Amino acid sequence: MSRSENIHVSLRFRPLNTREIDDYESSIWNISKNSVSIKPEYAQILLESKRLTRPPKGYTYNHCFAPRDSNQFVYDAIGKRVVLASLEGYNGTIFAYGQTGSGKTFTMMGADEDENEVNEERKILNATPSLKKDRRSVSPLFRPSSSFQKTTPAPPAIIPVGIKDKGIISLALDDLFANIKKFPEKTYFLTCSYLEIYNEQVFDLLSESAQFKGDILSINEDPTKGFYVKGLSEHVINSIEEVKSFLEKGESNRKYAATAMNHHSSRSHTIFRLNVTSVTVLENFENDENGNSITTESVLNFVDLAGSERVSNLQQDVSSDNLKKKAKNSLDTLVTEGKHINTSLFYLCQVIHRLSEKDTIKSETHIPYRNSNLTKILRSSLGGNSLTCIICTATPTLSQFEMTLSTLRFGGIAKTITNKVEANVTSNKNAELLQAYQHDIEQLKKDLEIAQQGGKAKIDEAIQAKKQLEERISKLIQMLLNQSRNNIQKPVSGISQPSSRDLWCKQVGELIIDFRLENHDYLNKINESETNQLRFDDKGSMAMERMKSMHIELKNKDTQIQELKDCKQALIDSKANLKNDLKKALTLCKELSDKKQAYKVKCKKLHKHNKNLEQRLNLIEKQIGLEKLSSEQLQQLEAFFFHSLDAVKNARFRKKYENKLSLITHQESTIAESPVHRVNGRLFCHFGGEDLTSSGSDSESSLEFETSFYKNKKFGERSFAASFNSQDISALMLGSLIENDYEDSPKKDLSKVDVNVGLRKEPLLEIPQNSEKWL
Numbered sequence: 087m088s089r090s091e092n093i094h095v096s097l098r099f100r101p102l103n104t105r106e107i108d109d110y111e112s113s114i115w116n117i118s119k120n121s122v123s124i125k126p127e128y129a130q131i132l133l134e135s136k137r138l139t140r141p142p143k144g145y146t147y148n149h150c151f152a153p154r155d156s157n158q159f160v161y162d163a164i165g166k167r168v169v170l171a172s173l174e175g176y177n178g179t180i181f182a183y184g185q186t187g188s189g190k191t192f193t194m195m196g197a198d199e200d201e202n203e204v205n206e207e208r209k210i211l212n213a214t215p216s217l218k219k220d221r222r223s224v225s226p227l228f229r230p231s232s233s234f235q236k237t238t239p240a241p242p243a244i245i246p247v248g249i250k251d252k253g254i255i256s257l258a259l260d261d262l263f264a265n266i267k268k269f270p271e272k273t274y275f276l277t278c279s280y281l282e283i284y285n286e287q288v289f290d291l292l293s294e295s296a297q298f299k300g301d302i303l304s305i306n307e308d309p310t311k312g313f314y315v316k317g318l319s320e321h322v323i324n325s326i327e328e329v330k331s332f333l334e335k336g337e338s339n340r341k342y343a344a345t346a347m348n349h350h351s352s353r354s355h356t357i358f359r360l361n362v363t364s365v366t367v368l369e370n371f372e373n374d375e376n377g378n379s380i381t382t383e384s385v386l387n388f389v390d391l392a393g394s395e396r397v398s399n400l401q402q403d404v405s406s407d408n409l410k411k412k413a414k415n416s417l418d419t420l421v422t423e424g425k426h427i428n429t430s431l432f433y434l435c436q437v438i439h440r441l442s443e444k445d446t447i448k449s450e451t452h453i454p455y456r457n458s459n460l461t462k463i464l465r466s467s468l469g470g471n472s473l474t475c476i477i478c479t480a481t482p483t484l485s486q487f488e489m490t491l492s493t494l495r496f497g498g499i500a501k502t503i504t505n506k507v508e509a510n511v512t513s514n515k516n517a518e519l520l521q522a523y524q525h526d527i528e529q530l531k532k533d534l535e536i537a538q539q540g541g542k543a544k545i546d547e548a549i550q551a552k553k554q555l556e557e558r559i560s561k562l563i564q565m566l567l568n569q570s571r572n573n574i575q576k577p578v579s580g581i582s583q584p585s586s587r588d589l590w591c592k593q594v595g596e597l598i599i600d601f602r603l604e605n606h607d608y609l610n611k612i613n614e615s616e617t618n619q620l621r622f623d624d625k626g627s628m629a630m631e632r633m634k635s636m637h638i639e640l641k642n643k644d645t646q647i648q649e650l651k652d653c654k655q656a657l658i659d660s661k662a663n664l665k666n667d668l669k670k671a672l673t674l675c676k677e678l679s680d681k682k683q684a685y686k687v688k689c690k691k692l693h694k695h696n697k698n699l700e701q702r703l704n705l706i707e708k709q710i711g712l713e714k715l716s717s718e719q720l721q722q723l724e725a726f727f728f729h730s731l732d733a734v735k736n737a738r739f740r741k742k743y744e745n746k747l748s749l750i751t752h753q754e755s756t757i758a759e760s761p762v763h764r765v766n767g768r769l770f771c772h773f774g775g776e777d778l779t780s781s782g783s784d785s786e787s788s789l790e791f792e793t794s795f796y797k798n799k800k801f802g803e804r805s806f807a808a809s810f811n812s813q814d815i816s817a818l819m820l821g822s823l824i825e826n827d828y829e830d831s832p833k834k835d836l837s838k839v840d841v842n843v844g845l846r847k848e849p850l851l852e853i854p855q856n857s858e859k860w861l
């Protein structure tokens with residue numbers, strides 16, 4: 087069931103930045119609970135300088151945040167509710183609106199300590215006590231105005247130094263993943279997309295080509311889905327790290343520039359979208375006719391708008407020294423971007439205005455969503471099915487008063503808009519398939535983990551063993567070399583020296599070649615002359631055997647390591663394939679459940695209609711007692727019914743022509759009063775005329791008639807009117823009378839006259855030439 091929910095609007099003032107503090111600017115706004123108003127002393131100044139024409143009023147919102155409030159505080163107060171509702175199938179949108187440099191990106195994306203100008207300022211203040219004191223004494227943030235400087239120092243709005251302030255998106259993701267764990271009975275599937283509207287063109291921030299210029303995407307309209315971006319890439323998310331890496335990738339592709347108002351100003355509107363799907367498998371689903379699982383689907387939008395700005399600010403900026411060096415085309419780019427930003431924000435305001443009027447004006451108000459891509463994409467969030475939160479960010483200084491006022495008015499109007507909110511919950515029968523996929527993925531994940539852990543341990547073990555073997559080999563070789571040196575020094579009597587030496591040299595030589603092939607450097611150190619001097623003895627040959635077997639073992643270990651690596655790669659590949667399969671299965675499931683839903687609705691309608699007809703038939707049969715009649719009686723009744731129908735048709739037909747006839751015979755101006763001739767005859771009628779077809783198909787019949795012919799006064803001898811009546815049919819006889827062998831005997835009874843019967847409009851009552859003589 088849907089319920090009405092107003093758009094939730096909050097206001098957030100940012101602290102003063104370095105530039106403002108240096109310019110002796112102050113905060114001119116008073117925040118008390120959920121309202122803001124201009125401080126009286128500044129109201130006076132504004133009225134005197136005619137920047138205000140009327141005494142200022144207060145503005146009330148759902149929340150008002152002071153400069154000292156952190157992003158976490160803002161998120162807990164307004165964002166949490168929307169994010170948690172998405173887990174139950176409610177769509178949600180959180181967006182930041184405000185002037186350039188007022189803190190929209192800071193609110194949505196957060197800031198690293200180095201990026202944050204205000205934090206920078208705080209860092210300086212905290213680091214150097216004397217400067218800190220000095221800054222505080224001049225900081226308009228800490229005192230109501232320069233005239234109050236010495237007397238009333240206000241408590242400073244301090245953002246903790248050294249702490250990275252996470253944005254609403256990051257906080258929402260943390261919260262989302264933490265809460266997903268609280269519902270083990272539900273299986274969640276998350277996907278994300280990230281787009282940018284730059285100069286009224288839509289770009290995919292996560293596409294492969296985004297790094298370069300990116301493809302321009304189009305916005306299409308679907309009768310069920312509404313507006314959607316065609317070709318926008320959607321990415322499956324398995325962990326919070328993954329989604330954050332997507333966010334980082336998108337941020338790096340987003341367009342920023344330095345302006346006079348903000349050294350890191352967003353030049354585009356961005357929308358980060360999370361699709362949250364949950365599937366809950368019912369325990370006793372066999373008995374549930376609606377299905378065996380419940381699926382919730384929701385969309386969470388995080389919108390960071392580019393800020394409205396005055397083109398004069400950009401121009402003023404280029405005249406300043408730091409930007410004078412910039413090429414002219416960079417200013418042109420900034421101006422073009424600024425114009426596009428302002429235009430799309432203007433259309434957004436227009437939509438907000440119309441939506442706020444919708445409830446007061448009874449008639450269907452047209453909402454101009456189609457004017458810009460931004461309003462098309464935000465359609466469901468503005469006046470649709472979504473829990474929507476707008477954070478209006480504002481600059482608290484006197485110099486930006488007009489821009490802040492415009493933001494306050496925007497918020498004031500937006501909070502009157504009502505959305506129709508409904509959870510997107512469906513039951514379907516595809517749960518088993520999904521469950522099987524999910525189970526497979528879990529199993530594969532476990533396998534992969536085990537393989538990775540086990541594989542890693544095995545690889546480490548093998549590397550360790552290899553190291554040990556290498557050390558032992560080198561020791562043995564060293565030992566052999568030492569022994570052979572000793573043997574050379576003390577020759578053993580009775581051993582044929584050349585043959586044993588040859589053998590030893592040959593075997594060690596093979597070993598050295600083997601090892602050289604494996605890149606064992608330490609063997610390269612053995613110089614040829616030394617090996618040639620080696621002598622063979624029993625110990626040496628045993629050691630060499632062991633060396634050889636160790637070498638083989640080493641090779642085996644290497645092969646094992648390679649196999650394990652291959653196995654790991656295969657598992658990773660199969661994981662990727664399964665992921666794709668799951669994605670496809672999900673899409674298929676969605677399509678199936680949509681189709682099923684449509685069929686269900688259709689079936690329900692038909693069923694209802696059938697039921698209705700059956701009820702009516704039963705009622706009629708009961709009322710007239712038809713159900714008691716035999717089929718023979720029913721047939722008779724049917725015949726009687728059709729006969730009666732014919733009779734009624736004939737009667738109607740007859741009446742029509744009688745009327746026409748009487749009209750003609752009583753028109754004194756055209757037709758003589760007394761009949762000229764009376765004729766009896768047989769009439770062959772062709773019932774093929776326009777009006778006659780209703781009484782049957784083309785047919786011919788004959789009937790006896792007696793009719794009178796009247797002379798037509800107007801057309802004299804050449805015209806006549808004739809009429810005839812019979813029991814069955816009455817018709818007006820017009821047109822060609824064809825005479826057959828009835829020569830100049832008008833009084834003679836005509837036994838046979840062929841007459842064409844029909845209704846002719848033109849010419850009325852004209853007779854053919856050859857009929858004149860017997861008239």
Ligand SMILES: Nc1ncnc2c1ncn2[C@@H]1O[C@H](COP(=O)(O)OP(=O)(O)OP(=O)(O)O)[C@@H](O)[C@H]1O
Binds near residue numbers: 101186187353
């Ligand atoms: N509440 C805040 N606390 C601390 N620093 C803030 C706050 N709001 C904004 N800032 C700082 O002010 C500067 C401008 O903010 P930000 O870039 O978010 O403005 P913006 O409204 O997104 O501007 P643009 O529309 O030009 O992109 C940044 O350095 C930001 O870190």
